[in-house]
Amino acid sequence: MQFLDFEKPIAELYDQLQKLKDGGEKAGVDVSATVKEYEQKIADTRTNIYEHLTSWQRVQLSRHPDRPYTLAYIEKMCNGFLELHGDRNVKDDKAMVGGFADLDGETVMFIGQQKGINTKMRQIRNFGMANPEGYRKALRLMKLAEKFNKPIVTLIDTPGAYPGLEAEERGQGEAIARNLFEMVKLRVPVICIIIGEGASGGALGIGMGDRILMLENSWYTVISPENCSTILWRSWNFKEKAAEELKLTSEYMSSFGLVDGVIKEPLGGAHVNPDEMAAILKAKIKSTIAELKQIDADTRISQRIDKFSGMGFFDEK
Incomplete structure (x- = not known):
């Protein structure tokens, strides 16, 4: 351990x-x-x-090397998983995974970032930082789920979308914006869960749904504490202060109304007892799907638009 x-x-x-x-x-x-x-x-x-725990300590927990990633949760929660590949345009982005899974007899489309469980796999998975083709693959799978009227669950765990030059050349910003535009109109239930790191547009690119949930020791904000510290103080040495000022923990996100619920983790974090964490997450997903199925598609879309339109604090002058 x-x-x-x-x-x-x-x-x-x-x-x-x-x-x-x-x-x-x-x-x-x-x-x-x-x-x-x-x-x-x-x-x-x-x-x-x-x-x-401080905000920075929760950030550390969200990055714990033993913390379960997307594929681990799918394996533990589901009886079978058919992974689907490629964006039908450029290539298959290994940082973004997705496919149909059997969740106790319910067919669900699972989509999420995958970081990799060792050094070699982290390089292959690009540390969970998706390129434009990853977001386009995710959208293709969402549209496939909509076609067959299957609920969508996204598991968010990324330090951000890949910031490389080639990603920008292939339209990183457009790919994420397109996902937001299309996700808000999906006619099937959409549940988005931050299971680890939820940074920047990389997280938001698969983070627009009917219910936004966070694991207790995850975080969700526009920028990582290290990068925030670098911009404001020209040094990573103030990352703990940046984490506090960003108000990025699940407790803050819930109080701000930016997420709909916080899922309790086993004492010590999800990595201490992955099986228990998967069971808790599975029960929450099943109950939320059942709840959303009681609402007709048009009403769900309207509520989804109102939810995101009402976020934030501002004054009109």
Whole structure:
């Protein structure tokens, strides 16, 4: 298990617990009572730490290397998944995945960014940063789902759309804008869930739906704390302050009315118990689909437009 900087007290207790177990096994001594005391101490320490997380610590959790990504959730939640490839124009973007899946007998179109589980796969997946063809693939799959009247679930986890020159040459901005224009008119239920990082237009490109949800330790904002710090202070050293000022956590997003709900994670984060997290997420998806199916398509579209039109704070003079 990998521990983050602020989890150092938990890591030290785990080390002591392991040494205790090893010593007891080597000496043939029953240490079960002491083990229970250490386990309780670990649980209490973890609870205390996670009750007082800062915005930057939640950003760190959203990037934890063991945190489940899109394909992991689909695998754990669904009985079968048929991945579909390509935008029928340029190529298949590995950073954006999607396809039909069987969610307890309900056919659902799942679409999301995939970061990769090791160094090689992260390079292949471009660290979850999609090119224009990724967003065009996503839109193609959404239109396919609409054609067959199947609900759409997007799982958002990206540090942003790929900012390279070739992406801009192929119309990165247009691709994201086109997705927003088309998603608001989709006649099927659309659920968007931020499962990790939700940065900039890269997240928004598959983030317009009837219900916008966030996992507890995810974040959603126009720019990453590091890049915000670089722009304002010409240094990454103020990333913690930038994270606080951006108000990017699920708690803030919910209070601002920018998301419709926050999904609780297991204590310690989704990576501590991926199976439990997948079960919680699955139950929420199923109940939300059932809720949205009770609303006719025209009303859903109207509510979707009103939702996004009403976001933000401004004064007219």
